[in-house]
């Protein structure tokens with residue numbers, strides 16, 4: 001009876017509301033094996049549950065006082081006790097076998113065609129293709145206006161000071177955004193039908209890289225390099241998230257993987273190489289040019305909002321003692337050299353990371369210049385050229 | 394929970410009240426203090442949970458900023474585990490163990506007073522960190538390094554001190570319980586004749602004494618890493634962040650059994666009473682509890698399958714974890730066999746005990762699924778885990794405690810609980826517990842990570858239901874408070890035996906139990922004609 005109810009409870013909503021209650025099956029052989037194991041486990045549990053709860057339901061019904069006024073007197077039975085100790089042992093041994101076999105396969109990281117080093121840092125992923133000279137950061141691209149629904153009296157003003165767009169419009173955009181919180185600027189691009197090995201590492205705290213459709217979840221731990229692999233048969237876009245609490249924006253560290261055919265992937269690698277050459281040409285041009293204040297400030301504002309505002313806030317006010325205010329901040333209006341140093345090299349052991357490896361000379365020059373001219377900041381020394389940044393690298 | 398006016402020396406005013414409760418060494422009064430403390434912490438932790446669930450009502454951030462959300466989650470976990478569940482069980486032990494073994498009090502009454510009064514300071518300090526610059530601890534109740542070391546807020550040091558204090562309190566409490574059980578049993582009561590609640594607590598006390606010092610070690614290492622230049626957990630200095638997790642979970646897994654074994658004991662007291670039949674398989678119950686406790690020391694790795702553990706480690710921890718299901722199964726079968734062909738009635742304590750068995754078993758099932766390493770790669774750190782541990786903690790530890798309160802409150806207060814209200818509480822709690830926590834299985838399977846302040850649309854429906862359920866669940870706890878107060882203040886007088894077929898020494902003393910009981914050891918086995926023998 002009870003078991004039947006459980007079953008109905010499981011099935012009826014599936015049918016009526018078309019809600020998916022099951023584990024995601026995924027696309028790789030591994031994720032499908034795991035889904036199979038999950039399903040087997042679930043059914044084993046349901047069957048045991050039906051038997052145990054069924055017996056319980058029966059005794060509750062049949063052996064209540066009104067129906068069964070004289071209780072029986074037994075309180076031991078060695079045979080029964082041995083049987084119900086042994087049966088679970090057998091069931092478990094049977095289950096352990098496929099699980100162990102699957103596990104051995106999962107842990108076999110050999111013979112990969114491509115290796116990607118995945119490095120977590122607060123709160124973005126960096127992907128480095130070890131066989132190709134390609135590396136880039138992957139940041140969540142869902143805009144803050146969609147996330148922060150202000151208007152209530154709980155959220156602080158700084159938090160609600162949104163760069164552009166108000167939160168009503170943001171809410172509508174959020175509802176319309178199919179990939180809300182699960183979209184990034186630069187997805188990881190992988191070839192289909194090739195064994196890809198992932199190495200995971202971290203620059204600060206522990207993160208965990210997870211793509212449910214591949215059944216790959218591997219912690220990224222500072223000081224360690226972990227291994228995992230996948231082989232994706234189908235092209236497409238796959239989404240996941242960081243699953244290890246990694247600080248304030250842990251919820252905003254999505255993983256997006258684009259799987260392309262092998263040819264498309266090779267083409268993409270080539271495109272990346274060309275883009276890189278162009279960028280380095282551009283970088284040379286940028287540092288040879290002398291920029292005006294207005295040019296740098298306008299680029300700087302964009303860089304700031306994209307990279308810095310999550311901690312220091314769009315209005316530069318920071319957040320309590322955790323994130324210092326840059327509006328009137330000691331370093332932001334102090335000597336230029338110290339400011340450049342802090343932005344380029346960060347401060348070890350704090351959430352202020354080194355931006356030199358992440359941003360171009362132009363962008364670093366721009367964001368520093370922006371900080372020195374934004375809000376109420378007006379130091380004498382208010383502009384820095386990309387060339388200076390290049391020379392401090 | 395009871396005022397024994399007739400026993401208080403005739404002083405009046407606040408001073409008298411304070412000195413009575415501050416200085417008391419009586420196990421019943423200290424038991425009540427523990428229970429009220431746990432109850433108030435349960436409300437604090439519950440309020441934080443309401444905050445969490447309100448924010449998760451729908452996608453987008455409406456109420457709680459991400460940094461504060463992490464503080465809420467952390468404090469919710471810490472307060473529920475260390476402030477609500479553990480003190481509640483110690484409170485029950487204080488009240489019941491001396492009554493159940495025929496002892497006049499705990500063996501070390503002053504120590505008992507001390508272990509209780511540490512707690513308000515520990516939690517006062519922990520809670521005060523909400524008002525500190527930089528906010529309360531925000532790294533999850535598991536405080537993984539380096540989030541808690543290099544990156545921890547200033548309040549981490551308050552947290553460390555608080556954990557130390559509460560650890561001292563638990564260890565002293567456990568020593569006291571152990572010494573009491575070993576030395577103060579009424580002459581003739583053999584170990585294998587003790588009520589199961591006493592047995593499970595004895596085993597829990599061993600777990601506490603061995604596990605809590607490991608936790609103390611972990612927080613101390615965090616402290617020295619933060620302030621004294623060590624680098625136990627920092628790879629930069631040659632340390633190892635994964636070692637933190639090994640140490641933490643070496644404490645952490647026994648800890649989860651600390652939070653459930655006394656519940657097993659409670660169910661084993663209540664079910665026979667209302668089935669009017671002796672507990673089935675007493676011996677196997679004791680052995681099963683002991684084997685669970687021993688196994689709980691060799692399964693900690695199941696929390697760390699994704700940290701890059703070597704294959705051999707994964708296999709070892711998988712097999713050991715699966716093995717724990719066997720003694721746990723034995724217990725469940727024994728409870729069902731106890732009910733089998735009994736003559737059952739369903740008063741509120743029995744209802745809670747039955748719900749305990751069923752819902753705890755569901756939590757056990759998801760635990761078994763989590764033990765399968767390949768599947769755990771998908772479940773780990775998602776809401777599936779949140780569903781799993783709430784199924785074992787809420788219906789397990791919390792329903793267990795509530796069953797115990799409904800069962801023994803008439804003995805403590807001298808008044809029967811109003812069944813109508815008790816049943817109302819039960820049915821609302823059942824509905825809302827499942828409404829809150831069952832959908833979390835589905836959001837986890839769909840891919841929702843835990844400890845996130847905001848989520849994408851695909852998890853929306855499940856979260857809506859969970860949040861709705863949580864609000865209801867919060868309300869039912871107010872109902873519980875109301876029922877407890879109502880019962881203390883009046884109601885149908887309870888007989889000494891309270892429940893028609895209750896067995897055990899606690900039912901031989903009057904209701905309400907006088908402040909001093911068993912000043913001379915009661916005869917054992919109980920002589921039915923001579924009740925009241927040991928009462929003061």
Ligand code: HEM
Pocket residue numbers: 439442443445446466467469470471473474478532533534535779783786787790791829843844845846863866867
């Ligand atoms: C009204 C009842 C409760 C509700 C609605 C509730 C809700 C929640 C939710 C939603 C989370 C996950 C938050 C996240 O991962 O983002 C959580 C975490 C947790 N809860 Fe509860 N909970 C309740 C009662 C309890 C009780 C009674 C206990 C313990 C006995 C408990 C122990 C925990 C623990 C240990 C965590 C993990 C905290 C962490 O991730 O560090 N909860 N709770």
Ligand SMILES: [Cu+2]
Pocket residue numbers: 206207208242243244245246247249250251253
């Ligand atoms: Cu994270």
Ligand SMILES: [Cu+2]
Pocket residue numbers: 645646649692693695696
């Ligand atoms: Cu565990």
